[in-house]
Each structure stands twice: as structure tokens, then as C-alpha cells.
Amino acid sequence: xxxxxxxxxGAVSEHIRHLEHCGVEAVSVKSRESLNKANGLIIPGGxxxxxxxLIEIFGLADLIRERNRQGSLAVFGTxxxxxxxxxxxxxxxxxxPRLGLMDITVQRNxxxxxxxxxxxxxxxxxxNSPLTAVFIRAPIIEKAGPAVETLAELxxxxxxxxxxxxxxxxxxxxxxxxxxxxxxxxxxxxxx
Numbered sequence: 001x002x003x004x005x006x007x008x009x010g011a012v013s014e015h016i017r018h019l020e021h022c023g024v025e026a027v028s029v030k031s032r033e034s035l036n037k038a039n040g041l042i043i044p045g046g047x048x049x050x051x052x053x054l055i056e057i058f059g060l061a062d063l064i065r066e067r068n069r070q071g072s073l074a075v076f077g078t079x080x081x082x083x084x085x086x087x088x089x090x091x092x093x094x095x096x097p098r099l100g101l102m103d104i105t106v107q108r109n110x111x112x113x114x115x116x117x118x119x120x121x122x123x124x125x126x127x128n129s130p131l132t133a134v135f136i137r138a139p140i141i142e143k144a145g146p147a148v149e150t151l152a153e154l155x156x157x158x159x160x161x162x163x164x165x166x167x168x169x170x171x172x173x174x175x176x177x178x179x180x181x182x183x184x185x186x187x188x189x190x191x192x
């Protein structure tokens with residue numbers, strides 16, 4: 001099994017390191033060729049508009065959509081990646097680039113600017129103990145369709161969800177030593 005990490009912006013090396021610690025081969029994805037080698041794809045945090053424009057320029061957006069809809073690619077969006085996988089963006093710019101795969105409506109930067117970044121212990125469905133979640137200019141899920149399963153939430157709203165082979169978190173699991181979220185995604189990839 002190979003899991004790709006979209007390598008256009010964000011904490012790419014941290015995600016790769018976590019995947020390798022989980023015992024799977026990680027590939028840096030910058031081209032259609034490298035994407036076609038992956039069973040799953042992690043879209044890291046960063047700036048969602050920039051990442052969205054870059055994946056269009058590199059010819060990756062349509063391939064990600066196609067492979068996910070065909071059932072041959074699981075997709076995990078963290079922070080800005082959550083914004084990109086969302087079908088609807090509450091506060092996006094006009095013609096906000098997105099993959100539009102997951103039946104969720106997100107609000108970008110729901111917790112405020114960079115200086116309002118924080119860490120908190122978070123209960124995650126199916127985990128026996130809380131995990132430490134790092135939120136940096138994080139989005140939040142404001143609305144979710146009936147096929148979307150809530151996995152974690154804060155008083156402000158849903159911060160982790162799954163819809164079939166799609167996983168999205170508001171927080172950055174690659175910035176802690178806890179491998180459980182990455183292992184959770186690997187298990188989704190194995191279900192394909």
C-alpha cells in the first residue's frame with residue numbers, strides 16, 4: 001500500500017514521517033504519475049485557495065475527483081485540506097477552488113487568525129482515550145449531509161468527520177506524536 005501526501009504546500013514531511021511510522025510507504029504527490037501510484041491521498045494544511053489553484057494547474061484536481069468517485073483513492077483533508085474536500089464553503093471567496101467531494105459546509109478560519117491557534121484534548125469516536133489536537137487558523141464543519149459521520153466535535157462545532165473513503169479534520173494530527181489519526185486513515189484506504 002502507498003499513501004500519497006500532496007506536496008504543494010503545508011506539513012508534507014510531517015505527514016510522510018507519520019505514515020512511515022505506521023508502516024506504510026509514503027509518496028510525495030506533485031504529478032498525475034505520482035498520484036496514480038497512491039491508494040490514498042492526504043491533503044495537508046496551508047492556504048486552501050492557493051492549494052486549490054495549484055492542484056488545478058498541476059492537473060491533479062480532476063484526477064483526485066475521478067479516482068475518489070471510482071473508489072480507487074481515499075482522501076484525507078487536514079485543515080485547509082478539509083476546506084478543499086468540502087462541497088460548500090460558507091465564507092469562501094468568489095469561485096473558491098475546491099474538490100467538492102464531501103457533503104459538508106465548512107467555515108474557513110472559524111476559530112480566528114494565527115494568534116488564536118490552540119491545542120486541546122479531543123475525544124475522537126472509536127479511540128479509547130483523548131488525543132491532543134492542534135488548531136491553526138482552523139475551519140469548522142457547520143453543516144453535514146446524512147452520509148457524513150461525526151468523529152469529533154468542540155462546542156463550536158464538528159472538527160472531524162468521515163464520509164465513506166473521505167476523512168476530514170480541522171486540526172493537524174501530523175504536529176503531535178500520536179499516530180492514531182493516520183492509522184485510522186490507513187484503515188480507510190485498506191477498505192477500498
